[in-house]
Amino acid sequence: MAQWGRRLNKNPTSVAAVALQAKTRPPVGHAKGGVHPSRTFIIVTAVVVVAVLALPWMHPGYRLLSFAVTTCLTAIVLYGMAVPFGQAGIMSLGYAGLMGFGAYTAAILSRDLGMNMWQAMPFSALVAALFAGLFGLPSLRISGHHFAIVTWVMCELLRITLVNGGKFTGAATGLDLPPIGKAFGLDMDKLANAYLLVAAFMLLCMLATYLIANSRFGRTLRSIRENEQLARAIGVNTDLLKLTAFMASGVFAGIAGDLQAYNFRHISPDLYGGAVSMYFALMVMLGGPRTLFGPLTGALIVTFLPEVMRIDPIDSRIAYGVALIAVIMLLPGGIIAVTERGYRWLAEAVRGARKGVSSPGADSSTA
């Protein structure tokens, strides 16, 4: 990771390097231009973490809790997507497929070698990462719509292969898995404990995305989004960076697949087709791919909210499509990015008003 950064800094006075640094936006969740996370950001994060972990003690019903598990599993994949999509700006429609590689690896290892969830997890992550690299390869030659379509098609190819895979993949009916068993002294057959496990993984993935976005690697990725040709011209190895970003996101998807397989205890090809991939991509866009809480919000709005409010699934799909169009047309950057901007504007307005009270006429330009 350090390598790309060093290349960038080799000649810090070059005009191109200065231009590149000036163009990258402040990293996720940081105060404008600041290096340390702002106080509000820390408070919000703490509230979210506590809320996620405290859910089982708020007496949710079985139904609500199982939707919470699905939401967390989805959010893990979305946090993975946030790396290439949010940072490098490359949209791939293949993530359900990558999750599928993770899930099927877990199921096949369990059936043929008797591995449990923990033993299979590294393999799931590895297989999904390798295929994420493969899915990302076309991005070296094509971009935009073309790349999105190729990855969608690759995902569908996987689904077709799984359906036609005979006994090895369980064909259209899919495969069954054993229960998770015990972990950390907790009985994972209880849904509340299984939820805690998945939620913990989700929070870890959130942290990982945050660290990636604020690392040198993440900053260099943003240079691809802002101006790929310029980045390449000043010596950033964009090809390697893109593939690394895809493989990193593949690790997330693989882990999510492994967890999903063991939580659902039955997987089938329909869970991993192009349509599901499309929903993943749209959820990320809805929440906002560049913000820390965007992916979680997207997953919450699409998978959790309609179920909790008991909206008819078809109505909720319609509402979701309309919401998505509205977000793209009116709030580019996603719901969370706009909320953040609104909050900043409000905070500055309040500060301006306070200043106005203490020394009249001192600052009228802030708001």
Place this chain on the structure above:
Amino acid sequence: METFVQELVNSLSVASVIILMGIGVTLIFGLTGIINFAHGEFLMIGGIGVWVLVSNGMGYVPALLISVAFVALLGFLLERGLFQFTLPHPNNGFMASLGLSIVLQHIVIRIWNSFQKSIPEPFPGAWQIGEIRFIKMRVVVVLITAVIVAVTILTISRSRYGLALRASLADRQTAALMGIPIGRYITAVFAYGSAIAGLGGALMIALFPITPFVGSEMIMLGFAVSLIAGLGNVAGVVGAGLILGLVQGLSGAYGTPEWTTAYTYGLLIVILIFRPQGLFGGTMGPAIE
């Protein structure tokens, strides 16, 4: 040998529907830069529209005309109401079209349901020439497609409207300076492409039963033919559509029908990676970004 020729004849009608799909995709993308994912839903609505009218006692031909007109109107309204605002940012248009496709699909499922729908064969019977049977409806589908293709190609290559269209494809700004009303051309092409997709659906339901999910399958075939041909290349779409139709028909007849779609997708991946401009050469879309 007879079965081979028979399969060739049969796959022509499948190819026709794919070609109708591809023409709309290629024209709309070529001019607006929008890859419209909801284009497949236009086809689905065209088919479902015919189903609704025919099952309420209307004849097939008037039902087809009304359904196509409705889809054209829908395309017009959506271009005016939605896609004209995404013209400067085709990527936003692409994402909005993903959302639109979900909305249209689920509205149809909501009003009717998600089950298969079919209508009685409008022109039953077949002509027998030697050993080969020509099912009447399939012949009708192929003939209508041939007419549409001929009209489209002639309009684009011979008429002054086609000339203006090609000019605005090549250089939108200069064309606008020459007094070509680009905005109107975009609206017209969008509505025309939608109508052709609707026609594809209306013809398709006379051949096979369709579900509200048919749009997402057909849109990928539409992308496949227009990308394989090279975007903006209508004649190329015909060639690519014939290739895909034959691949579909023949792999269904000989051997491995369950892998049919996989062949198409595999071909699409290979061509997009190694020949992004398509087999027969086209544009990569308008140069906006």
